[in-house]
Amino acid sequence: MFSLSEYVGVLLGLVAFLAALAPGCPTDPEAGFFANPTKGDAPLLCMFYDRSTGGPDTWAWDFDGDGSIDSTDQNPAHVYLTPGIYTVSLTVSKEGATNTYSRKEYIVVTESEGEPGEGDWEGEMEGEGVVEGETEGETEGQTEGQTEGIPEGQSEGEGFAEGEEEGQEEHPPGESRTFANIEFSWIPAGAFEMGSFRSAEELSEMYGDRVLYFIPEHPQHHVVISRGFWMGKYEITQAQWIALMGSNPSYYDGENLPVEQVPYQNTTDNEGNAEYGIEEFLLRLNALGQGAFRLPTEAEWEYACRAGSTTEWFFGDDINQFDTYGWWFLSIADYHTHPVGQKLPNAWNLYDTHGNVLEWCQDWYDENYYSVSPESDPPGPDSGNYRVRRGGSVRQPKSLCRSAFRTWNRPDWSTPDTGFRILREPDN
Ligand SMILES: [Ca+2]
Numbered sequence: 001m002f003s004l005s006e007y008v009g010v011l012l013g014l015v016a017f018l019a020a021l022a023p024g025c026p027t028d029p030e031a032g033f034f035a036n037p038t039k040g041d042a043p044l045l046c047m048f049y050d051r052s053t054g055g056p057d058t059w060a061w062d063f064d065g066d067g068s069i070d071s072t073d074q075n076p077a078h079v080y081l082t083p084g085i086y087t088v089s090l091t092v093s094k095e096g097a098t099n100t101y102s103r104k105e106y107i108v109v110t111e112s113e114g115e116p117g118e119g120d121w122e123g124e125m126e127g128e129g130v131v132e133g134e135t136e137g138e139t140e141g142q143t144e145g146q147t148e149g150i151p152e153g154q155s156e157g158e159g160f161a162e163g164e165e166e167g168q169e170e171h172p173p174g175e176s177r178t179f180a181n182i183e184f185s186w187i188p189a190g191a192f193e194m195g196s197f198r199s200a201e202e203l204s205e206m207y208g209d210r211v212l213y214f215i216p217e218h219p220q221h222h223v224v225i226s227r228g229f230w231m232g233k234y235e236i237t238q239a240q241w242i243a244l245m246g247s248n249p250s251y252y253d254g255e256n257l258p259v260e261q262v263p264y265q266n267t268t269d270n271e272g273n274a275e276y277g278i279e280e281f282l283l284r285l286n287a288l289g290q291g292a293f294r295l296p297t298e299a300e301w302e303y304a305c306r307a308g309s310t311t312e313w314f315f316g317d318d319i320n321q322f323d324t325y326g327w328w329f330l331s332i333a334d335y336h337t338h339p340v341g342q343k344l345p346n347a348w349n350l351y352d353t354h355g356n357v358l359e360w361c362q363d364w365y366d367e368n369y370y371s372v373s374p375e376s377d378p379p380g381p382d383s384g385n386y387r388v389r390r391g392g393s394v395r396q397p398k399s400l401c402r403s404a405f406r407t408w409n410r411p412d413w414s415t416p417d418t419g420f421r422i423l424r425e426p427d428n
């Protein structure tokens with residue numbers, strides 16, 4: 001039997017359903033949302049994704065169910081510092097019409113198993129002996145590396161001849177070249193250990209993030225990159241996107257900011273209009289006759305990001321140095337993107353591989369791929385539902401901006417912290 005309130009609820013639902021069917025009605029904004037993750041230890045960083053239709057003009061999020069608005073962004077992030085079970089509401093409005101969507105007890109934040117009360121991400125790795133033999137705030141050899149622009153722990157290309165064949169194009173590692181008004185750096189052929197040598201449990205303990213985040217980085221395995229290639233020195237900027245596409249999908253506005261909210265594949269918006277993905281950008285770029293351009297494979301991306309390093313980040317293992325090399329969440333008052341190239345590059349002259357925007361890679365995503373991938377030039381799985389994204393973003397903690405960290409998204413989705421950099425094939 002229905003209770004009275006359930007009965008009224010069903011009736012209201014029916015009325016709303018019929019109203020939605022009626023032709024010619026003004027479309028009220030409708031929304032749904034999801035968050036990633038929804039469970040974890042404090043402090044817990046959640047990304048909220050709005051799934052609106054009907055083109056709302058405003059968004060109002062209440063992350064903790066207390067009735068106060070916590071964000072008016074479309075796809076915001078929120079850090080839960082205190083353990084608890086939280087109800088999340090999203091209210092969307094368009095031309096006076098307003099709808100609210102709530103999920104009761106949606107976010108579950110538990111006490112950290114480590115030191116309780118480490119209230120921020122800055123405290124992540126401090127003092128835990130992660131960087132052996134180093135004193136706080138001081139890194140052996142760092143001064144020297146800084147002045148030469150080559151961070152500690154990076155090789156200068158020694159031993160990168162493995163896999164090279166006769167007649168292949170060769171350049172000094174990191175050499176700059178511009179094609180189609182996009183700057184590239186030369187990445188030599190070579191080999192590296194892909195993934196993480198630390199176990200997922202160890203990484204979880206070090207960073208306070210959930211074990212399952214780190215499982216896909218395993219097993220670490222030997223990968224040969226058999227040919228050198230040109231890698232985009234920077235994330236593709238909005239100016240570069242606009243020059244080819246004529247429009248700008250980005251959430252944040254600025255010609256030297258990385259382009260974001262770009263899906264991997266072409267899709268359509270709510271009105272059925274074409275929404276161009278990276279596929280279309282590459283088609284147009286390749287039509288210019290200035291070389292063969294594509295997204296890097298996941299292996300090429302990690303190889304280029306590491307630039308010979310075997311550490312957590314290309315600059316070493318000291319999390320306190322991150323701000324010199326990348327933009328991450330909470331390094332600033334808010335979490336918008338930043339103009340490309342403002343931080344120091346890696347040894348092969350690539351900027352912003354750690355943070356700023358996540359970067360689409362060519363591969364389908366499979367968390368178990370490392371167990372079965374070929375040693376030489378792994379192309380990624382044959383099929384899948386998601387495409388790989390790498391390097392973390394300005395909306396993520398430093399631990400998720402690590403060289404080995406893997407994440408993904410649906411190829412027809414886009415977020416304000418996802419962009420890309422491209423690869424140009426060598427001429428021979
Ligand atoms: Ca609130």
Ligand SMILES: [Ca+2]
Nearest residue numbers: 352353355357
């Ligand atoms: Ca990046």
